[in-house]
Amino acid sequence: MSRRTPAALVAAAALGAVAGCAPADPAAVAAFGLDDTGYLGVVMLCDEGRSLTHVEVLDVERDQPAIAWIGRTVEPITIFRLSEAPPDNWVVDVEGGLLSGTTYRFRASADDLEVLGPELDLDDLATVGVGGVVDPDGVVLPLEEFLDTGCD
Numbered sequence: 252m253s254r255r256t257p258a259a260l261v262a263a264a265a266l267g268a269v270a271g272c273a274p275a276d277p278a279a280v281a282a283f284g285l286d287d288t289g290y291l292g293v294v295m296l297c298d299e300g301r302s303l304t305h306v307e308v309l310d311v312e313r314d315q316p317a318i319a320w321i322g323r324t325v326e327p328i329t330i331f332r333l334s335e336a337p338p339d340n341w342v343v344d345v346e347g348g349l350l351s352g353t354t355y356r357f358r359a360s361a362d363d364l365e366v367l368g369p370e371l372d373l374d375d376l377a378t379v380g381v382g383g384v385v386d387p388d389g390v391v392l393p394l395e396e397f398l399d400t401g402c403d
Contacts (some may be wrong), residue, residue, distance in 0.1 A: 280366065282387070283377050295328045295398060322337070350373075367386070
């Protein structure tokens with residue numbers, strides 16, 4: 252029978268604590284879709300210790316935001332509706348809207364984290380249907396399913 256020294260027990264406990272606190276992978280996910288108010292982007296923090304400070308719908312061809320928000324995430328899930336006021340703790344950074352024939356990407360970032368949604372245009376979004384989103388892999392899902400499985 253072996254006996255562990257107090258130092259070995261402390262080291263084992265520390266290793267277990269570090270393993271239990273490993274950051275989530277992915278740290279966050281983003282999707283783009285429609286609800287009954289119009290177009291929306293969804294950011295879900297899988298690593299709830301992280302935060303985001305900038306969210307935008309990027310015009311891919313011009314490499315500039317069509318609409319953007321600045322703020323700080325305080326919830327693991329934040330929904331950005333393009334046709335409404337920004338969510339709590341956010342303000343509009345770039346006012347704008349979406350145009351036909353333009354490819355967009357939903358993107359969220361902070362100093363050390365960038366989360367990309369899919370690239371798509373308004374025709375793609377129209378086929379998603381109300382209550383649906385396109386995940387980062389381009390898969391169309393009901394919003395609730397994305398929220399249930401996005402961090403898996």
